[in-house]
Amino acid sequence: MTITALRDGEGRLRGFAKLTRDITERKTAEDRVRESLRARVEAENFYKEVGELVPYGIWINRYPEGDNIFLSQCYLDMVGMTREEHQGYGWKTSLHPDDRETCVGKWLDFLRSGQTDWEEEFRVRDKEGKYHTILGRGRPIRNKEGEIMAYGGVNFDITRRKAVEESLSQLNATLEQRVAEQTVEVREALETVNRERRRLYDVLETVPAMVCLLTPDYQRPSPTALFERNSATRKADTATNTVSGCLSRATSASPKKCSRPANPIARRSTLPTATLSTPTTSPSPTPTRLAPHS
Numbered sequence: 001m002t003i004t005a006l007r008d009g010e011g012r013l014r015g016f017a018k019l020t021r022d023i024t025e026r027k028t029a030e031d032r033v034r035e036s037l038r039a040r041v042e043a044e045n046f047y048k049e050v051g052e053l054v055p056y057g058i059w060i061n062r063y064p065e066g067d068n069i070f071l072s073q074c075y076l077d078m079v080g081m082t083r084e085e086h087q088g089y090g091w092k093t094s095l096h097p098d099d100r101e102t103c104v105g106k107w108l109d110f111l112r113s114g115q116t117d118w119e120e121e122f123r124v125r126d127k128e129g130k131y132h133t134i135l136g137r138g139r140p141i142r143n144k145e146g147e148i149m150a151y152g153g154v155n156f157d158i159t160r161r162k163a164v165e166e167s168l169s170q171l172n173a174t175l176e177q178r179v180a181e182q183t184v185e186v187r188e189a190l191e192t193v194n195r196e197r198r199r200l201y202d203v204l205e206t207v208p209a210m211v212c213l214l215t216p217d218y219q220r221p222s223p224t225a226l227f228e229r230n231s232a233t234r235k236a237d238t239a240t241n242t243v244s245g246c247l248s249r250a251t252s253a254s255p256k257k258c259s260r261p262a263n264p265i266a267r268r269s270t271l272p273t274a275t276l277s278t279p280t281t282s283p284s285p286t287p288t289r290l291a292p293h294s
Contacts, residue, residue, distance in 0.1 A: 080127025096123035
């Protein structure tokens with residue numbers, strides 16, 4: 001409500017004018033804005049507190065410029081910088097010289113391309129001069145209408161993980177080299193064994209003797225093919241000579257003993273000499289006496 005004094009041309013008071021307006025909507029809007037600002041401040045304080053719980057923490061960059069406006073205090077303590085020194089693009093001074101151009105360039109490419117996610121590994125120098133490997137991840141922060149308000153993200157210190165990965169990579173390389181060397185040695189050994197086995201088989205096939213090859217489970221031995229052939233020939237010759245000698249003596253005047261030749265195998269002088277031990281010859285059977293013809 002507004003009250004205004006009414007005066008005449010000589011300045012004498014003549015009365016008052018009252019104007020009443022309904023400002024309910026305006027007051028409601030002001031209260032809504034005030035409540036929104038208060039909630040925003042509380043939310044910012046909440047997220048700041050949460051950000052401090054994350055190692056090397058949370059960062060917020062302005063849209064669309066992409067310069068930094070907030071970073072967790074724990075990260076600032078690590079790099080030894082104040083918030084004012086780090087704001088804007090001051091953060092790039094803590095990057096490793098070999099990573100600086102690449103990291104900043106990829107961040108600017110992300111801003112121009114409108115991508116939904118950003119991820120990059122880079123190294124930062126702490127206040128003692130040591131470098132830490134950081135994994136940075138970020139994405140646009142949007143309002144209810146889908147409009148980008150800012151960019152937010154988080155930094156993770158992965159220095160220990162990178163050291164473990166490097167150690168495992170070196171260990172795997174060493175193991176692969178050793179396996180390759182052992183494989184070559186085993187292959188050469190197998191080739192030598194197979195070559196010697198073939199030579200042994202070739203020698204055994206030339207031996208006219210009983211060669212017993214026992215398996216680890218002591219299976220029945222097998223003679224060589226040459227011994228089987230020569231053994232059968234010797235048995236046939238022995239039987240023929242015995243029968244012939246008995247028949248020739250049976251026709252003579254005086255009866256004589258029919259005996260088996262003492263060494264029928266000696267007649268086969270062409271047989272090669274065995275280089276391995278031959279089986280023991282069983283004693284000759286007792287000769288059979290034939291009765292004289294009447």
